[in-house]
Amino acid sequence: MDNVVYQTAPARVVFGPRSTDQVHDEVGRLGRSRVLLITTPAMREAAARVEAQFPPGAIVRFDDAQMHTPVKITEQALVVLNAHDSDVLVAIGGGSAIGLAKALAVRTGLDQVVLPTTYSGSEVTPVLGETADGVKTTRSAPEIRPETVIYDVDLTLSMPVGLTVTSAVNALAHAAEALYSAQANAVTDALAVRAISAIGHALPVVVQDPQNRDARSELLEAAWLAGTCLGTVGMGLHHKLCHVLGGTFDLPHAATHTVVLPHALAYNAPAAPGVMRRIAEALGVPDAPSGLHDLISSLGGPTSLATLGLAEGDLARAAALAAASSYPSPRPVTEKGMRALLTDAWHGRQPGGGRRYPGAELRQLLAEVEGSFGDTAQPRLHALLASLVRHLHGYVAENDLTEAEWMAGIDFLTRTGQMSSAKRQEFILFSDSLGVSSAVDILGNSRNTGTTPSAVLGPFYVEGPPETPQGTDIGAGLDGVPLLTEVRVVSDTGEPLAGAVVDVWQSNKDGFYDVQLPEVEGPVLRARFRTDDDGLLRYWSILPSDYPIPTDGPVGEMLAATNRHAYRAAHVHFLINAVGHQQLITQLFPADTTYLDSDAVFGVKQPLIVEFTNPGGSTPDGREIAGEWRRLDYTFTLARVPAVATTRTSG
Numbered sequence: 001m002d003n004v005v006y007q008t009a010p011a012r013v014v015f016g017p018r019s020t021d022q023v024h025d026e027v028g029r030l031g032r033s034r035v036l037l038i039t040t041p042a043m044r045e046a047a048a049r050v051e052a053q054f055p056p057g058a059i060v061r062f063d064d065a066q067m068h069t070p071v072k073i074t075e076q077a078l079v080v081l082n083a084h085d086s087d088v089l090v091a092i093g094g095g096s097a098i099g100l101a102k103a104l105a106v107r108t109g110l111d112q113v114v115l116p117t118t119y120s121g122s123e124v125t126p127v128l129g130e131t132a133d134g135v136k137t138t139r140s141a142p143e144i145r146p147e148t149v150i151y152d153v154d155l156t157l158s159m160p161v162g163l164t165v166t167s168a169v170n171a172l173a174h175a176a177e178a179l180y181s182a183q184a185n186a187v188t189d190a191l192a193v194r195a196i197s198a199i200g201h202a203l204p205v206v207v208q209d210p211q212n213r214d215a216r217s218e219l220l221e222a223a224w225l226a227g228t229c230l231g232t233v234g235m236g237l238h239h240k241l242c243h244v245l246g247g248t249f250d251l252p253h254a255a256t257h258t259v260v261l262p263h264a265l266a267y268n269a270p271a272a273p274g275v276m277r278r279i280a281e282a283l284g285v286p287d288a289p290s291g292l293h294d295l296i297s298s299l300g301g302p303t304s305l306a307t308l309g310l311a312e313g314d315l316a317r318a319a320a321l322a323a324a325s326s327y328p329s330p331r332p333v334t335e336k337g338m339r340a341l342l343t344d345a346w347h348g349r350q351p352g353g354g355r356r357y358p359g360a361e362l363r364q365l366l367a368e369v370e371g372s373f374g375d376t377a378q379p380r381l382h383a384l385l386a387s388l389v390r391h392l393h394g395y396v397a398e399n400d401l402t403e404a405e406w407m408a409g410i411d412f413l414t415r416t417g418q419m420s421s422a423k424r425q426e427f428i429l430f431s432d433s434l435g436v437s438s439a440v441d442i443l444g445n446s447r448n449t450g451t452t453p454s455a456v457l458g459p460f461y462v463e464g465p466p467e468t469p470q471g472t473d474i475g476a477g478l479d480g481v482p483l484l485t486e487v488r489v490v491s492d493t494g495e496p497l498a499g500a501v502v503d504v505w506q507s508n509k510d511g512f513y514d515v516q517l518p519e520v521e522g523p524v525l526r527a528r529f530r531t532d533d534d535g536l537l538r539y540w541s542i543l544p545s546d547y548p549i550p551t552d553g554p555v556g557e558m559l560a561a562t563n564r565h566a567y568r569a570a571h572v573h574f575l576i577n578a579v580g581h582q583q584l585i586t587q588l589f590p591a592d593t594t595y596l597d598s599d600a601v602f603g604v605k606q607p608l609i610v611e612f613t614n615p616g617g618s619t620p621d622g623r624e625i626a627g628e629w630r631r632l633d634y635t636f637t638l639a640r641v642p643a644v645a646t647t648r649t650s651g
């Protein structure tokens with residue numbers, strides 16, 4: 001699991017039939033007794049049930065809560081609250097009553113006990129939207145979030161069927177967007193899947209039988225779970241679109257959610273195939289966006305923005321507004337994409353321009369391919385192949401890959417293979433330039449603490465370099481700044497390793513290895529040494545140079561197409577073998593070389609960057625040098641071979 005910060009809202013939830021009768025106890029639990037009861041006239045009956053629980057004079061009712069929480073109404077309610085000296089707010093209703101309770105809470109600091117009668121989730125968020133002089137402003141603060149939520153299914157039995165559908169899809173939207181939220185985590189994932197599955201199951205039952213208490217209860221529980229997702233993780237594209245359509249074009253909240261959600265899911269489907277699979281499975285449909293669209297239309301819910309009152313001429317502005325601000329979405333949001341999405345939603349078309357996302361077929365295909373490896377005898381091979389096809393299929397699905405794109409990829413790989421030979425390792429270069437070689441190196445060689453980090457071997461190593469006595473100049477008189485290398489090879493115990501075999505190779509001052517230069521009779525700037533009794537090795541060469549990796553093949557095309565340079569930071573290669581120790585393949589980089597931050601093969605590691613000093617004056621071995629010379633000192637620490645060899649298993 002990725003890094004997760006999970007913070008739950010401190011709200012207390014009381015869920016169950018007839019829980020309206022517990023308002024008095026819950027108010028007492030908060031240490032309060034003088035209630036301002038906020039409702040709308042439609043909730044008169046429930047309000048009376050609450051009033052009956054309190055002694056005369058302890059409760060005063062304000063039942064003029066209105067949509068969009070007008071500040072004018074909040075001020076009227078404040079007068080009532082002050083006159084009565086209320087010390088707690090109780091709200092029964094949907095967005096209007098809960099919005100007013102939040103508006104009063106943020107002004108007075110009073111606690112809130114809310115009894116939601118829709119599935120909107122407002123009761124669990126710290127967000128308040130208010131209107132003054134026709135302008136809506138939204139704010140978020142911890143004290144806005146109600147302290148206690150009472151979910152009583154009885155309060156939802158009379159919800160009209162139309163509102164039931166749109167409100168439940170509103171809840172479903174919270175769960176769906178939680179699944180691909182940047183903050184998604186194990187807790188909200190589980191809540192979201194359960195909420196979606198409950199809505200998919202219970203909503204058709206309620207539409208057939210609006211008084212069905214079990215199904216109503218299931219929907220209310222789903223609203224609670226989905227609301228918890230809404231209150232815990234950030235929402236994405238769908239909520240942004242609904243915000244634009246509601247805020248700028250005044251479309252009704254829940255109905256807008258209902259029309260937009262299948263289209264927002266279709267837009268994100270290629271970038272979040274796993275999430276779409278979970279939604280589809282939870283709803284029991286083959287494909288999430290079209291399955292949801294079909295479910296909504298079979299239940300008589302709205303499927304077109306035109307029927308909600310949006311003018312066709314406003315689509316371009318809505319698309320521009322939706323694309324203007326940045327917010328998290330699995331698939332990058334473009335104005336063109338929003339225009340297509342909103343146009344489909346306006347006409348009431350099938351989501352995704354009527355093109356169905358073949359998620360079920362893709363899943364079936366992958367299952368067949370994975371199954372085809374079922375008889376593989378070696379468990380590790382089985383695991384690697386199954387994982388490979390999962391990632392390849394995921395790559396194809398996630399990017400909605402076209403045949404032309406796939407064939408271009410195949411052509412690239414084919415040419416990479418055709419160019420590869422014993423002398424030209426274009427495939428290894430491809431792996432290097434994608435950072436894959438370094439990833440494998442990190443996994444295999446960075447598990448020992450306190451030892452020298454490794455780095456990629458590269459294509460210029462030649463097996464079996466000539467054994468060379470210590471002190472030799474392997475530069476063979478080549479032009480360049482003389483470099484004296486003095487290194488020590490020690491064990492991770494700190495003990496010097498005598499007789500360690502150290503292969504070294506490096507570029508010349510122009511960045512070429514001997515094997516790249518037909519005119520050079522090698523081996524030059526490459527040798528095999530042995531450490532002395534103190535684990536020491538001393539030899540001369542010249543300063544290496546940065547150099548480009550070969551660009552005359554497919555890898556070069558890739559670098560050009562992605563505007564990447566081809567250079568490696570200057571370095572010297574070492575391959576060290578010592579008895580009883582793990583082989584170390586590594587490189588040392590002069591601290592003053594360029595490209596340390598952008599090495600073309602991602603081979604640089606901080607501990608391998610070394611000052612190649614400029615001591616001046618005479619050399620320690622008395623070699624006469626007219627001009628500048630440099631010195632490289634380093635200690636290589638090798639890991640001991642573990643006493644009992646361990647192998648990685650597919651476990």
Ligand code: BEZ
Pocket residue numbers: 429432456457458459460549568601
């Ligand atoms: C090298 O350091 O020699 C090298 C490593 C990876 C790719 C190309 C060159």
Ligand code: FE
Pocket residue numbers: 458460571573
């Ligand atoms: Fe190199």
